[in-house]
Amino acid sequence: MGELYVIDHPLVVDKVSMLRNEETGNKEFRELVEEIALLICYEATRNIALKEVIIKTPIGFTQCKVIADKKFALIPILRAGIGMTDGMLKLMPTAKVGHVGLYRDPETLNPVEYYCKLPSDVEERDVYIIDPMLATGGTASAAIQFLKEKGVKAMKFLCIIACPEGVERLKKEHPDVDIYTAAYDEKLNDHGYIVPGLGDAGDRLFGTK
Ligand code: URA
Secondary structure: OOOOOEEEOHHHHHHHHHOOOOOHHHHHHHHHHHHHHHHHHHOOOOOOOOOOOOOOOOEEEEEEEEEEOEEEEEEEEEEOOOHHHHHHHOOOOOOOOEEEEEEEEOOOOOEHHHEEOOOOHHOOEEHHHHEEEOOOOHHHHHHHHHHHHHHOOOOEEEEEEEEEEEEHHHHOOOOOOEEOOOOEOOOEEOOOOEEEOOOOOHHHHHHOO
């Protein structure tokens, strides 16, 4: 637990490079985020439990394995996390989706929840918290804390680019949560952007710059 998994599959590496390129437009950016999210999801679900079932093929009966319990929840952190949701749903179509929005109080600097809609049985589900950029780790840590207070026990954090500051913070504050990322960058700059990163993920997804 509390591990950092950097997915170095060539398909992922290639797509992250395209994502970083400032020439990549919003449409292609959105498609790449979705595809990368699907590939990260593939890795992050490697250890989910299987159970044995008997299946009848057109030829005969056989013992097969299927996923034991499809109780998953995807929790995108608003707003950029939304960009990763559909890619993950392609692999986990039965997952429920909850949304969490947090902002930083300018005076206390504490994260404040401004939106929250979760599956009613979220505490019984394997939860995948998703946000493309793990920067300071402040929002991610607050979202994890918030979900723990709702009773969630099994959580993984999935992002596309992480940096040492965010990873260290999550490892310290939530050592029980594994982190999956497609890239582990050098550092944060003075404005809280990951270097070299890809810029503002929300703006590039939604064309709001
Ligand atoms: N959020 C972003 O969208 N980009 C960063 O580099 C850091 C946080």
